[in-house]
Amino acid sequence: MHGRLKVKTTAEKEAERAKEREKKKAVYLGAMAKIRHLYNSGDRSEKLLVLLGQVLERVPEFTTLWNWRRTVLGELLKKREEVGVLDKEKEKDKQLPSSEMKKEDGKEDDCEDQKEDNNEDDNAIAEKMEKERVEYLIEEEKKEKERVEQLIEGEKKFVVRCLEVNPKAYALWLHRRWLVCLHPTDEVIKREIDLCNLYLKFDERNFHCWDYRRFVVNLGGISMVEELTTTTALIERNFSNYSAWHYRSTLLDTGSADTVNKELEWTQNAYFT
16 A cells, blocks of 8 residues: 555565575685685785785685685785895895906995095095985885884784674684784783683683683793682682683692692682672
8 A cells, every 4th residue: 555665574574684695605706716826826826815815804714715814914924024134235246247346346446546645525425325225125124024023013903803703713823922922022922811811701601711821921932820810709709600710720730839729729718609
């Protein structure tokens, strides 16, 4: 009747959903075909990194693609870290043709023929030019290191986006381990502990996160006392947090007799609270 909205039938809704699934499937298969072609042909470029990211953001459980992504990242980092700018300049000097080397030698001979009063001026100019050259190369080296750090930090942000899709994907946490091991500074360790705290708030029984936390604690040499304090806060918030209890028990395996006695007293009080 006029003025009434047409309500879609169950069959019509299912047909629309099926059409949408087929569309997504076609996009996925197309992307995978490109990825396989590039990877198998030896491509290790940022273009492949982008394609891998497009699939992994939607399917973060795809372990094989994470393995490929690490391979590509490893190659990119190797290219940027293996030979620095200063080293490249040294290599370039070694590869100068003999004619160029003779020119350099000729300059020295010419200098010997010049008057003594010009020698000092020439030497000063040469020293200034060499100083400026070295300063430039040092600055370029610094920029190259910054680009490496940006690549690693960008990858960490990408992992976080994928964790928002599935925080219990094992391959994600494994990839994060690999990234942290590249530059495990104190600041990096602290940020990773904060990340664990965040995801344990979302799901206190996320055993992938707990396992990753143990890895970070061992890597950073974080003390047992600090971790006991963390588990105390978690248990006080939820006495039935079995994951926190289990983690706490592993910490106490290395504790002293005094620590164990205090733990028994604490748990006994908790029973009657």
